[in-house]
Amino acid sequence: xxxxxxxxxxxxxxxxxxxxxxxxxxxxxxxxxxxxxxxxxxxxxxxxxxxxxxxxxxxxxxxxxxxxxxxxxxxxxxxxxxxxxxxxxxxxxxxxxxxxxxxxxxxxxxxxxxxxxxxxxxxxxxxxxxxxxxxxxxxxxxxxxxxxxxxxxxxxxxxxxxxxxxxxxxxxxxxxxxxxxxxxxxxxxxxxxxxxxxxxxxxxxxxxxxxxxxxxxxxxxxxxxxxxxxxxxxxxxxxxxxxxxxxxxxxxxxxxxxxxxxxxxxxxxxxxxxxxxxxxxxxxxxxxxxxxxxxxxxxxxxxxxxxxxxxxxxxxxxxxxxxxxxxxxxxxxxxxxxxxxxxxxxxxxxxxxxxxxxxxxxxxxxxxxxxxxxxxxxxxxxxxxxxxxxxxxxxxxxxxxxxxx
Amino acid sequence: xxxxxxxxxxxxxxxxxxxxxxxxxxxxxxxxxxxxxxxxxxxxxxxxxxxxxxxxxxxxxxxxxxxxxxxxxxxxxxxxxxxxxxxxxxxxxxxxxxxxxxxxxxxxxxxxxxxxxxxxxxxxxxxxxxxxxxxxxxxxxxxxxxxxxxxxxxxxxxxxxxxxxxxxxxxxxxxxxxxxxxxxxxxxxxxxxxxxxxxxxxxxxxxxxxxxxxxxxxxxxxxxxxxxxxxxxxxxxxxxxxxxxxxxxxxxxxxxxxxxxxxxxxxxxxxxxxxxxxxxxxx
Numbered sequence: 070x071x072x073x074x075x076x077x078x079x080x081x082x083x084x085x086x087x088x089x090x091x092x093x094x095x096x097x098x099x100x101x102x103x104x105x106x107x108x109x110x111x112x113x114x115x116x117x118x119x120x121x122x123x124x125x126x127x128x129x130x131x132x133x134x135x136x137x138x139x140x141x142x143x144x145x146x147x148x149x150x151x152x153x154x155x156x157x158x159x160x161x162x163x164x165x166x167x168x169x170x171x172x173x174x175x176x177x178x179x180x181x182x183x184x185x186x187x188x189x190x191x192x193x194x195x196x197x198x199x200x201x202x203x204x205x206x207x208x209x210x211x212x213x214x215x216x217x218x219x220x221x222x223x224x225x226x227x228x229x230x231x232x233x234x235x236x237x238x239x240x241x242x243x244x245x246x247x248x249x250x251x252x253x254x255x256x257x258x259x260x261x262x263x264x265x266x267x268x269x270x271x272x273x274x275x276x277x278x279x280x281x282x283x284x285x286x287x288x289x290x291x292x293x294x295x296x297x298x299x300x301x302x303x304x305x306x307x308x309x310x311x312x313x314x315x316x317x318x319x320x321x322x323x324x325x326x327x328x329x330x331x332x333x334x335x336x337x338x339x340x341x342x343x344x345x346x347x348x349x350x351x352x353x354x355x356x357x358x359x360x361x362x363x364x365x366x367x368x369x370x371x372x373x374x375x376x377x378x379x380x381x382x383x384x385x386x387x388x389x390x391x392x393x394x395x396x397x398x399x400x401x402x403x404x405x406x407x408x409x410x411x412x413x414x415x416x417x418x419x420x421x422x423x424x425x426x427x428x429x430x431x432x433x434x435x436x437x438x439x440x441x442x443x444x445x446x447x448x449x450x451x452x453x454x455x456x457x458x459x460x461x462x463x464x465x466x467x468x469x470x471x472x473x474x
Numbered sequence: 475x476x477x478x479x480x481x482x483x484x485x486x487x488x489x490x491x492x493x494x495x496x497x498x499x500x501x502x503x504x505x506x507x508x509x510x511x512x513x514x515x516x517x518x519x520x521x522x523x524x525x526x527x528x529x530x531x532x533x534x535x536x537x538x539x540x541x542x543x544x545x546x547x548x549x550x551x552x553x554x555x556x557x558x559x560x561x562x563x564x565x566x567x568x569x570x571x572x573x574x575x576x577x578x579x580x581x582x583x584x585x586x587x588x589x590x591x592x593x594x595x596x597x598x599x600x601x602x603x604x605x606x607x608x609x610x611x612x613x614x615x616x617x618x619x620x621x622x623x624x625x626x627x628x629x630x631x632x633x634x635x636x637x638x639x640x641x642x643x644x645x646x647x648x649x650x651x652x653x654x655x656x657x658x659x660x661x662x663x664x665x666x667x668x669x670x671x672x673x674x675x676x677x678x679x680x681x682x683x684x685x686x687x688x689x690x691x692x693x694x695x696x697x698x699x700x701x702x703x704x705x706x707x708x709x710x711x712x713x714x715x716x717x718x719x720x721x722x723x724x725x726x727x728x729x730x731x732x733x734x735x736x737x738x739x740x741x742x743x744x745x746x747x748x749x750x751x752x753x754x755x756x757x
Contacts, residue, residue, distance in 0.1 A: 115583070117691040119591030156691070254736050282735035285695055287686075288723070290487025291730035294480050311593060311687050318686070321602040322613040323483070339593045339687050345602065382590040 105148035106141065106412065108133075108402070109174030111164045111189070113181050116156025117310070120336060121391055122181050125203075126151065127377045128395035129178075131370070136399070142406045150174050158184035165192035175412045178398055183207055183257045190216050199414040199421075201402050203394040206257030206334075211439040215418040219398045221354060221430060223444025224437050227264025230352055230446050234265070234331060235272055237448045237460035238303070243329065243473040245302035249278035251292060251316070252307025258333055262307035269305075277301040286312070293319035296327060304330040311336050317345040328474045337456060338385025346451045348472045353449040354430040355393030356458050358466040367429050370396055389456060390430075397428035476731055479609045484731035485724055490616035492703075492723025493623040494685075496716045497678040499700040499707075500630060501553075501671030507710020508634075508647040509664050510567040511560060514697070515574040516675050518581035521693040523549060523679025525585055528596045528688065545676045553672025554665045561661060578693065586690045595687040619681045623716070626674060630712040643667055647710065699726075699739075702746040721745070 113122035129149055136147045150172050154161040161180050168174050177193055179186045179202025186202045187210060193200035194213040203219040205211055211218060223229045238244055248269050252262035278299035280292060293316060304327040306313055313332040320327060331350040332340060340346050355361050357371045374388040404426045405417040425434045434442035448460035450471060458464045459471040498520055505511045523545055530536040565573055604611040634640035645653040646660040703722050707715035722745060726738040
């Protein structure tokens with residue numbers, strides 16, 4: 070009797086679960102009905118920026134999937150019209166023109182990296198469209214009033230980031246006496262290095278070396294030899310992508326480990342996983358650890374990202390700053406659409422410039438110079454093959470501390 | 475004033491860079507000089523080999539020796555197949571530039587499809603291992619690269635200079651009609667040369683994969699400087715290519731050591747323009 074009751078109970082439970090699942094699915098389908106809201110954008114899916122473009126693509130797919138499981142945008146499903154700009158700013162311009170005039174998308178999201186964003190911004194301005202973007206590295210170039218920068222580095226990052234960095238060193242009792250600057254001439258990197266140089270000068274830190282190299286430099290041997298000879302207390306590397314790895318390897322071949330190296334915009338995975346990069350510093354807005362992942366949404370995002378990045382063949386699976394800013398751009402777009410109950414670009418831009426938006430990387434505002442808000446940049450460090458935020462201290466995971474020589 | 479150690483270390487670095495330019499450029503130089511084919515797909519072959527080496531050694535755990543032994547005949551066959559296509563469709567010198575550029579894009583897409591755009595790094599203890607000789611550090615991988623390049627370049631030169639096949643190739647390149655009258659089959663020799671050229675590309679790919687992290691779009695990174703070395707060295711001239719490559723490598727390295735490193739890329743192209751003004755017959 071007991072067995073029959075248990076079997077019946079199990080069958081009933083199964084039936085209830087099945088019906089509930091069907092109802093939830095039906096409700097979800099019903100919740101997102103009507104013509105889709107089409108969000109258009111490009112990403113660098115091929116070309117030199119593709120490693121980062123791939124991260125943004127994975128995140129966008131996660132967000133659209135999550136949005137459609139909720140209520141879509143205004144009860145309508147979200148469709149992401151994504152094109153490959155091949156890491157070319159000129160192509161991005163043509164593709165945004167196509168998205169607006171041919172594909173007739175409802176909303177725009179920016180591409181990856183400064184050059185492409187500036188191209189897309191020109192098109193958005195011509196058509197009066199809102200452009201939410203997440204990786205514009207030179208804020209002073211953002212002139213259009215309906216552009217919304219989610220990359221919250223403040224209006225003058227060339228001053229604020231070096232200040233944060235040197236404050237962090239000072240707070241740990243390691244203010245350098247000498248600093249070596251080595252920087253790529255890549256525009257969004259170079260101006261930051263110039264700012265860091267001026268900050269160091271103001272703080273009375275002696276400049277042991279200032280070297281500029283072209284983007285695309287292959288042989289870092291002679292540069293490494295000059296860094297070794299300068300032997301400064303602190304090394305600022307104005308690098309983007311793999312340049313940081315290439316320089317570290319060249320230094321290693323000279324049996325030289327720089328004291329306290331800082332890399333501006335490294336490829337996060339390759340640098341964290343490099344055996345030569347222990348304790349290397351960089352900037353961040355989000356890393357895959359507490360307190361950033363303290364909210365259920367952030368935890369779920371980090372979990373999903375890890376899963377999808379693994380499937381996509383990415384070797385570094387932690388959701389880092391690039392993944393988080395990509396997500397924050399979608400969060401900002403949804404927040405504006407939900408608050409205004411509209412897809413009107415003027416209304417959305419106006420709302421965003423007057424309100425704060427809660428995102429994975431913090432509470433963002435867009436009412437300062439160039440629509441930039443606060444500088445939320447933090448300092449992270451490679452520790453045991455992972456990026457760990459170490460400054461300000463309240464953003465470090467429990468027990469973590471900054472390791473300096 | 476930079477120290478003598480810094481200068482000597484920079485010269486050494488330049489020699490190693492030049493060795494890689496020479497190994498990457500050898501296949502292009504031979505095909506351009508002796509077959510009148512400008513094979514830009516050679517850069518794609520180099521990176522395809524690099525990715526295959528990464529896959530076999532780092533992911534699948536194969537023996538490096540086995541991988542090299544398999545890669546060379548595989549790429550030889552790839553080179554033969556490419557030459558068959560050129561012969562089948564009568565691709566001339568200018569058309570080969572366009573066709574092989576297209577092929578490069580196809581191979582780049584193929585690599586990205588298989589290995590994604592994410593950066594790949596073949597971790598071996600050799601990658602950053604150096605030996606100290608007096609005040610200088612000699613990176614082991616680069617030293618092996620230099621020895622291999624010297625061996626391959628000298629072998630290529632000796633092959634062209636002293637063997638029947640080499641002499642026939644040179645004769646056919648100079649005057650195909652007369653060479654054919656003496657029984658030289660340009661078609662067969664072209665298959666052999668194209669195969670050898672692709673195999674040298676595979677060899678370069680091994681060093682590219684071991685020496686630095688790789689991503690698909692990097693295949694265009696060395697295109698300009700390698701072509702400059704090929705032209706400076708004289709088409710189809712392995713020893714000239716080696717000399718030009720090392721000259722460019724040292725000039726770039728000394729520029730980086732003595733002035734701003736950002737001036738280094740100007741060196742190879744300034745040298746190229748200078749030589750072409752003085753010796754326009756080199757192409």
